[in-house]
Amino acid sequence: MPISGMTGFARVEGAHGAWTWAVEARSVNGRNLETRFRGPPSFETLERATREGSQARFQRGQLTVNVQAKRAETSGETQVNVAVLERYLRAGDPYVATGMVAKPTLDGLLALKGVIEAREDEDNADERALVEAAMTLSIAQALDGLKTARLEEGAALDPVLHGAVDRIEALTAQAEAEAAGQPAVLKERFARRMTELLGEAASEERVVQEAAAQAVKADVREELDRLVSHVAGARALLTGEGASGRRLDFLSQEFMRESNTLCSKSALTSLTAIGLELKAVIEQFREQVQNVE
Template sequence: MSQLSGMTGFARAEAAGAPGTASAEARSVNGKGLDLRVRLPAGFDRLETEIKARAKARFVRGSLSVNINFVEAERGGALQIDHQHLRALAEAGRALVEAGLADKPRVDGLLALKGVLTTPEADADDARQAEIEALMLEAANEALAGLQLARREEGEAMARLLNAHIGEIEHLRDAAAAHAATQPEAIRDRIAAKFEELLPQGLDADKLAQEAASLAVRADVREELDRLSAHIDSARKLLAAGSPAGRKLDFLSQEFNREANTLCSKSSDRELTDLGLAMKAAVDQMREQVQNVE
């Protein structure tokens, strides 16, 4: 049996390495389709396509957001002076100094120039960037897996509720069928009683049978009851098949409601009407839960 999945959930994950720690938060709420939003630190936007692809591999519906952050580790290693770069800068400024257009450079000023002071890690920026990206993807993947688990746990709870609602609808359908079976005779008795009240001299038996038959045809709900049975079977098969099933279950709930409305409109007595109204209430409860099924 496949598993039903909901559309709301939250998960958080971290991945740590030498460059620092990447963290990812993934959350989702109801959505008609699959709406994905990814937030990444500046300079890592190219990961968005990969993260969205991984989300699409796990989810079909829902409004999802994935937020990625990265905290750098302290970069160790003694500072080093790039003497070649320093000499090139000094030579470039010599002409300005000799022409009186600039003061002689100070040591602290030279050391503050970009690229003069370096650390051993500075020569491996490309490799470090790749490692950070790998950590971000690892954290994102774990967060998406956690979100998928949370949505499945919600789906498991919803499956129990939906099965209970379907069971209630089936119970009311069976009660309506048992009651509808007695309707033709009840209609005939009501017509006979009414005409006896209005026409004490009596009513022609053929006329009574004709009127009773006409009302019974208009009040016949066997087609609605048969369709309800088919919808109940379909709903249970969808639940057993698992997600994605939300759209089909929503359509079925509309069909359930249509049959319950017809049952009420065709009803010729209070008890059958009450059964139809109770069925409408059960269908409304079912449809409310279905809105969150993937």
């Protein structure tokens, strides 16, 4: 199953009867699924449909769904708002009486704001339900478009993530090859240290402690084995079913933990260099994983 990103955008327009609308759905990265909805008043079921649709399609990300709707002017009756008209007349009477202005004309009065009102026809219950159902369908289409956009982002991320895992695997193999020469180097250092300790008349307990410390430092087999195991785990997650972002994020932390320990145990400059490069690649992998659902 292809991986999915968490960033995307989709827009769907629709119309039914006197109504037209546009649905915009967008999402950004988020640790959990969070859906925000904004829509026209009195369409109560749209928000619930949006949340249910989001939960059915996504597992992570911050989603915003916006429905902008407009009802076209109908052939409803028009009427004169007498109260508004009278307020205009009273306000102008003093100026007309003193001759400062001419008497208002009918066309001028009717053009004043609020004097003419259009009484729109109300949707009946059946028509309202049809409009709401059509808007709900548009929301579903927008969410499908958003899912497609997120899958496209995932397709772009896929080679980047696989490339990082391949690089981690290659560096792990290099580290294993370098680590093979570490015991000999540490043995030589131990021999020198023993000479120093014996010259100080060191106790047998001190010698044993020094030997144990050197032995622990020489053994990086466990860290290398875990890195190999994590590489296999990362590949399985990148090609597996379902959202893998959280698990990949956790795996990137485990990658970093093992590379840090590898560097701390390194007794060779070459092995330390490989460990540092490994950490850099793991950090790049972790940054890209933040975009995966």
